Amino acid sequence: MIKKFVLSWLFLALLCLPLCAQIQDPVKFKTEWKEVSNTEAEIIFTGKIDKGWHVYSTDLPEGGPISATFNVEKMEGAELVGKLTPRGTEKDMMDPIFGMQVRFFENTATFVQKIKLTGGGSYDISGYLEYGACNDENCLPPTAVDFSFKGQAAAAPVAPAAKESKPEVAASDTTSIPLIPLTPAMSPKTDYWKPVISELNQFGEQINSESHSWLYIFFAGFVGGLLALFTPCVWPIIPMTVSFFLKRTKDKKKGVRDAWTYGASIVVIYLTLGLAITLIFGANALNALSTNAIFNIFFFLMLVVFAASFFGAFEITLPSKWTNAVDSKAEQATGLLSIFLMAFTLSLVSFSCTGPIIGFLLVEVSTTGSVIAPALGMLGFALALALPFTLFALFPSWLKSMPKSGGWMNAIKVTLGFLELAFALKFLSVADLAYGWRILDRETFLALWIVIFGLLGLYLLGKIKFPHDDDNNKVSVPRFFLALASLAFAVYMIPGLWGAPLKAVSAFAPPMQTQDFNLYKNEVHAQFYDYEEGMEYARRQGKPVMIDFTGYGCVNCRKMELAVWTDPKVSKLLTEDYVLITLYVDEKAKLPEPVKITENGVERTLRTVGDKWSYLQRSKFGANAQPFYVLLDNEGMPLNKSYSYDEDVQKYVDFLNVGLKNYNAAK
Template identity: 65%
Template sequence: MKSSVIKRMFTTSLMMLMAIMLWAQGSPVHFTVSQKQVSDTEIDVVFKGKIAKGWHVYAPNIPADGPIPATMHTEKAEGVKAVGKLKAQGREIKEYDQIFGMQLRYYENSVTFVQRYKITGKTYSVKGYLEYGACNDSGCMPPTSVEFSYKGNGPADAPEAQEEATEEAAAADTAAVAPAGEAVEADSASVVADGDLWKPVINELKAYQEGGNASHSLFYILIMGFVGGLLAVLMPCIWPIIPMTVSFFMKRNKDKKKGIRDAVTYGISIIVIYVLLGFLITLISGGNGLNSLSTNAVFNIIIFLVLVVFAVSFFGWFELELPSKWTNSVDNKASATTGLVSIFLMAFTLVLVSFSCTAPIIGLLLAEFSTSGNIAAPAVGMLGFSIALALPFTLFAMFPAWLKSAPKSGSWMNTLKVSLGFVELAFSLKFLSVADLAYGWHILDRETFLALWIAIFFLLGLYLIGKLKFQSDVMLGEPKPMPVPCVMLGLVSLAFAVYMIPGLWGAPCKAVSAFAPPMNTQDFNLNTNEVKPKYTSYEEGVAAAAAQGKPILIDFTGFGCVNCRKMEAAVWTDPRVADKLNNDYVLISLYVDDKQPLAKPIEVTVNGQKRTLRTVGDKWSYLQQSKFGALAQPYYVTLGPDGMPLSRPFSFKEDVSDYLNFLQEGLDNYRSKQND
């Protein structure tokens, strides 16, 4: 126990240290710049970059309308002239991107960019910056710049230094004489420095993230575990254990009060065993490790395979059984001992004996709990499961006479078992989908996933109405018609299968949107819902929201942001999301790679270092970092017209249900504040 605590403390400290280092650098990519004298008349400006694991930097000269390429900008050139284009040194990776429809080139781990200049004067002075874009699998950094400024002496026989014309100088001259309204407002500097709308709200966002919906999610997990426990009670291997339990307690106690006390102890022992199982899962994974399981491809593949095995077991192909000597050994010790130890061992015997029926249900529940992102989820889920499982055993131990009125086990239990096999098989595909998206295999795109679910629930419907039989049904002798409740549930399952069929052509299928792969994985899609921002200026959008009396959704995005396009294709196309964005919110999309020049460059300080905001994209990038403490895109924030947050932020996650909850949370909080 102590070692696991030390392990978690060390891991947490290490992650905090890494976060501090990344924040200090301002980016997962760190460049150092130097000047190299190539000859008497040539110099190189060299940018050496180290790229964090999982990130990549795009190469120069990527076609237009793609991600941010590495680009050299020369602001001042006296006595020097750029020779050729920016060159890259490193292992270049080429990959075709379906979102942008082009061949992308990028670098991982490290890269060196070199720009050569020819010295044309006796002295020289050159100033500028390297701009680059960096992305990982979940987001992109805003365009980031590395500034340089060098002076030196050229050949003695060279003419006096003269300023060479540059594109940046021409753009600055154009901006200086541009008519009012064609460039960003002239008072941008004062807005950045003093405006209340730019006031940092990092702590307020953290409060929403920490408070959030934790209590609701844990309550949901508790109920989910309880329902799983009720299903486990109905399994065929559970009911024969009830008479054994009653007999055990009747032999031990002649005193009714003591019998009730022992029965309660027995129920509590069952709960303790299962809750300890939940804690064991957490301790094995570690607190931080548990939170990362939801996107871990290897973990999801293992869960997929386990659930398929459980499903096949429920279909009757084979039985999952623990070694009989384990059960016999525990049972013998329970009979030989007395007091609380014997009751606890009897509860442990129940867990072992019921393993063949409860393991598939527990496996499915623990898979869901472990990927919920909440460290307490496995323990809370097992608490709900064990309460439901322990309840009938405790009541029958208290009141043995009830056993006579209990329904007898029979074919209905086998029907339930096979039906749960279909459900487990369907849910296993969810975990395979996560791994498929992580590795980019494209073996389980949205239409493939829906086709498999349609087949599974169609077969489940046929089974429940009696048109499909398994070997276990034949062994039990099932010539008689299926009972009315089974037929009704079978019709529901068939209807559900029919409901999903339009999804093969792009229908949103709201009921399965949280399980199916994102819409952008679908090749054939007739759904053309599109959301367009009403404003691309923060100040203008806030003013409009105040006038209309609506909350604000800020979308920090980029023209070259791959994951931004994925969110727009997979989440914003859902009719429910589109309705909220178009009607309930004032949507402001701020492009951090917008190259439109500011009317006047703005000097700001970031992490103790001065930074020059030259473009509209620079301004929105600085807004995101200074006000919200974030850098990557996509990044969504709900605000009131006063610039204060209304809910937790949302980043890249192709989950329509969660995105709807995020939007509804902000809307509810806005309305609550309006009513106060």
Template identity: 60%
Template sequence: MRRYILSALFTILAFATASAQVSSKVDYKRVSPTEIDVIYTLTPQPGWHIYSTNIPAGGPTSATFEVDSKSGVELVGGLKAGPGAKTVNDPIFEMQVSWFEHPCTFTQRLKLTAKDYNLKGYLRYGACNDESCLPPQSVNCSVSGSDGPSAAASDANAKEADKKKAEAENAKTDPKNALMPADAANAAQQATNNDIPVETMDAEAAAALIGMQLAGDSLAADSLAGDSLTVNATATDGNDHAKWWKPVINDLKALDGENDYGKMSLWYIFLLGLLGGLVALFTPCVWPIIPMTVSFFLKRTSDRKKGIKDAVIYGISIVVIYVTLGLVITALFGASALNDLSTNAVFNIIFFLMLVVFAASFFGGFEITLPSSWTNKVNDKSEKVTGLLSIFLMAFTLSLVSFSCTGPIIGFLLVEVGTAGSSILAPTIGMLGFAIALALPFTLFALFPSWLKSAPKSGGWMNTVKVTLGFLELAFALKFLSVADLAYGWHILDRETFLALWIVIFGLLGVYLLGRLKFPHDDDNQHTSVPRFFLALCSLAFAVYMVPGLWGAPCKAISAFAPPMSTQDFVLDKTQVEAKFKNYDQGMQYAKQAGKPVMVDFTGFGCVNCRKMEMAVWQDPKVVKLLNEDYVLISLYVDDKTKLPEPQTRMENGQEVTLRTIGDYWSYLQRTKFGANAQPFYVLLDNEGNPLNASYAYDEDVDKYVEWLNKGLQKYRSK
């Protein structure tokens, strides 16, 4: 559903600062003559959370304190988190994690061991919201002085000397080798030493050969695994490296303007509202009112032109009323609040319960009506005034009287388009489409009164429309419950459970349409009309279509609604995609020689939505074929904590940044080349490092993803 019209602004902000979603400050507190506390205070923006300390291995980024250099100082214990952490069960990592949703503190105590002391260090932490994660962030600190103990601690100095010696040895290692998987590098080196043919090696070992070449090693190889390509045994051309790292932010923005992947267009929202209004017309609360209202306007005056004019004004009044409702919703919730609610577990439960209540109302369990006093007061007022105000109040009366039928449709429409994250105008545009559809028959029947004679008469078919809507609202309610279920890790609505419920719902809808299931307001008519038969056929066929999904079939038609495949216990097809390159330069060099385009996947070990995309989208056979056969896939983990041989400094936006880990290295690449900072983030490149299509973020729509990949492939082949 979700992506955002404000994404361009977010991209600019993300490029400007790596920690825009979390503000930080550092305080220093002298707790004794020989002890100092370094206190970090972090404040996340609404909707974001910061992970606490002691997250188990294999989980999200844990808060830690790291040291760049120190003398005359020792750490006392580990980093301590302040109060207020919330512990939840993460279904993706299958472990309990703790995070802070409000301002929090982390404290590291230092012990002074010499009169002159100095420490340079940093706090490293991870932050996420329900849509994306920031790469591991760092907040620097510096402690120095000459008021420590008069006697130096010889043991501390000895340890420091040993550390510097070890760092000097590590500095001899080429940085690029540190970015290469150790097992692959060893396999490549062993293959070279023993004259093992490279074509018999796996792709990772072949990639390691390229990595060694990038580092300047003079390794000879005749071909790469499985591709029969000549490999130059020289280091990468400096021009290639410069082209691959050249910023393409403006190019991506231009492409993002052409393609709106993951966003619901305003035209689509308008059409969705129009469809909702057309459905509302055929409910028992609206359809019977149309001929009575049109006849009233045509008979209230002998001047037919004036009657038509009044009916047109009546229709315009309906549009004004519902568009005003959309504007009020936007004003109350703000530009992005409804989108923020789209992944909020509590509000998804509320949406679920609301749609279940609407469904029960449509089934005939009760009627959702506004207080009758409201309708009476508005109706009385319309009779006492004249002119345009009288017509407007009559339209307002229609809105109140028909609420029991239109309310659930409007509620579903507002929830669906409001949480789509498309635009601050989404609710208003949706209401505009709804109102036009609702007002159109009043105007048309006034202009062409003879049409009233051929219009369908009121009857039991209108209740069939209501009950059918009840089934649909009940089905969509499960979508919102699924979001909450994934967030809290309840596992009460895993994929097979969700599919089983949808199979039952649409199966019962088909049975109802065939007249074998009755609700309180249904008549006793025994025959099944032709339209009902075909609708029943479609509903039952859809139920049968979902049955293979219980055994792991992708069921593409519902991929946007069903929980991810990872929640399903039994899956027959184990097809997977796995990146063979975890190094950008290695992957680009391989792609250049293989003559293939590249997909760069900026991901993270602690990125929940990255795992969702991999499990829900990358397992689709069409995606598997494209990524495994037509693209070179490079996955760069921005939270990889593997240390670089030595910290590297870079200038970014006029400020000096320090890259300490491989994750920092790839995060810097993402920010400076692509102007983005959140994960998951996918971009398609040619062999020169230029984008082939718009970037792609979190959106589990498989068809959109395949379309995105195919468009990039076509552009690459056309060059």
């Protein structure tokens, strides 16, 4: 029964993986005109922000995210007083990718612009608020909230009823978006702007990394559980526990059932721990911890302590009275309760070995910002830990072939210590960027990792000894290959000291802009930054097109360009087989003249080149988040499903190859 429950829970959890909606509308603004006196007024913008998203504040440094700005198109009988001012609770923290402090709002954002009335009480003001919004996976293009106020100021202070503006609407039914007649400067020779949302959907869901990351968390927990099995705290207990269940009753079926119950109890215990972390913190709090300098220092110190424990400096143990109390309860209880308490005793007794692994797993999943990540990681860990108890109960003869306890288990502990020490530097790097210490720039970080993995290789070869290691000078074949892999990894990172991208560690190392000395220049650049020009060139050359919807402030776009586009296979396809068109949705260059559009019944104004490309992405492809990649033929029709943020190079190569194959087949 418990087994069915656990499997059902896993199945439902996988079903609940979020589908990646194409059009996202996470922020809804309203505007209000508030007269403070007969000569002063305020325009108040109040935005409601969906959970997991945030809106950036005003006056952020150049090179960072999109700041909120107040823009005037018409102003009669009034003048601005000061700048746009944020109100409410701002969060101020270090963004490790941008390498700067950023300020933003969650849940609710409020901005206020003061106005002085100069026309004897009569005023006519129109314009728009522009803001940027992001979550952990995507950033939206600069979004405009139009406003228009016209009237006569009251003779005394008054606060009229709120007037709601016409915010940008991004509905899911984007196929009904009527395209505007474009100006001559915008109009192409062929109808490249024709919506292709239904044709794109026929290829299936867009390629994205969300489900991949969830599966990664589960299997990371599962691997952690397998490693915990081979530690001195767990491995010797397996045969004793299984033998106990098989011998406590003459009914072999009952013994097997008890062993299954014991394994299921382990799953329930660790799954409960993961759910507790989820309920206590939640997704937003976990994500805040992942970027908070103080907590990153705490994570760093915790992992260093765990590593020292694995090296043999000291033993991390829970109070003995806890273990004794649970053990005595298990002896007094009967039935399923006694089996559950025995499983709980195992959890306490093995804490000195499993605690550091669990601690590292929970620290790592905190950076995902996912509300279910801790539970999913603990589920994987518990299933791996419980697996041998059930398997050996089903096949008791396997017990005779179990390797005996020995020094090899301490070698596993020390190896885990090296790994925890390496990952601790990742969290110190975030704090280092936050406080501007500049003690852990990219080359310093890589130098430390090179030393750590080099020492790990020497340890596995028996050249370094720790307190609990035995005196056996022989190196087994598995240890030799692990040493080879560790030393090779250390050598692989050496070119990074001179700027090589090192795609294997790009998620852990500090950002490239912290590198003082960079000789690497192998980057892929677009052939065109204008949609119509690029499409006409591709038609003449007889090549398919890849449209890259990106943004200057899009972090994941830069990560894709560094980790994926620089791969030789991807680079060759993009430069030789495709015409690459990059469209910046936050480009501030003005259009020759503003263009009015009607989108889902709401009138909007396109003022900048970025507005134009953002509208193209929404109206033609039904998407509004970046990065967003789509392959087109020479008529503007899709050749494959779209592609979002996923650093899997082979998946990206397959995405490009399928599009190329479909293009050639159509010719």
